Amino acid sequence: MKTNFKSLAIIALGAFALHSCSSDDNGGDAIAAPEISNFEFGEGSDHSTEQVAYKGSDIHMEAEINAPGTVASIEVDIHGHDLEVGEGEVEWDFEQSFTDASYLVINPTFHEHVDIPSNIPSGEYHITLTVTDELGNSTEVEGHIEILDPITISGFEMDETVARGNDFHIEFMIEAVNGIHEISVDIHGHDLPVGEGEVEWDFEQTFSEGYHELSEAEFHEHIDVPATAPAGEYHAIFIIEDEDGNTLEYETHIDVTVPTL
Template structure:
């Protein structure tokens, strides 16, 4: 009889051990991977969520993190996809691992501002946020942000030639998210021969007063060419500066001719 009770006790204990192992195998006590919610990003100065940012400014990023295990690291990556690199521009890839004490907790809120270089290509950039806890569980979220020029010029029109003693017209639209501060036009020639009765001509025009603090404006001006200006090709530089100090510069040419009789 004692032998039967001893055997029954052994069987019962074995069943309990098997049940406990089975619960562990089912992951009943496992810690879930972090959960990332409300991931938003956009123009830094206004904390915009429109997923647009501007060169020379910054992008703000924010997310709520729910983590059963203490957060170990938060990694952020921003990079472009096959963007054409123009003259004076460089490729931009941003990668940073955040391990500040304020993030190494159970349920942190991620909030950072990342500076955007002013000399990178405009276009679509890929954003990845990865959260890893102390047990090695990791979760990532992805998105895209459009990085644009803070100053844009469109609809450019200018005469190709002008007779000296008359004027030529220039017009274009300016867009400046940070408002226009300065609009300059510089006209000059290179190594033109100065004939009898002619005088070397350079023009430097400051049109800022008409456009100061506007975010959108139409530039429409006529520039007089002196009758004594040497004939030939003249180089024109347009410089637009916004209130944040960003500068947009572009160039063109015009031929000054002698009036026909």
């Protein structure tokens, strides 16, 4: 009987050891990868969930993270695809790993604001949020955001020529998400000969009345050209500034002529 009892004990112990090894091999105690839910992003100033933001402002980002294992890092990647880089603009790729103590826990809530440069191309950008725990498990979610200019103009119309001693008209629509601060107009000639009885003419004026703080307005003005202005081509620059200090510049030309008798 003693021999049989010992044999049974050895068999039972071996079976338990075999079961334990099998559980380890199958990852029975493995911690599940993090889960990301309620991922939202948009214009930072009002925590918008519309997937639109503006150059020179920021992107609001938020997500709930269900992480059974302690979070080791939260990474954000933002980049555009084949966006045309205009004059004065630079390509923008944003990558950052967030390792604040408030995130290196179980089940954190992610909430950050990412600054958008003012000199990047407008268009669609791809966003990736990746959460990694201390065991190396990781999960990512993706989305797209449209980054727009904070100031736009449309329907620009201006006379191509004007006889000196008369006026010419300018009109265009302005949309400024942060509100219009002022509109500056600069008109000047380049190396135009000044004849007898003529006086060099440069025009500079800032317009704010009727436009200030509006998010949408029609700019419609008439500018007088002195009768003594030299004839020739003049360069016109229009600068729209919003309440956040962003500016949009538009350039064109107008020919000043001698009136016919």
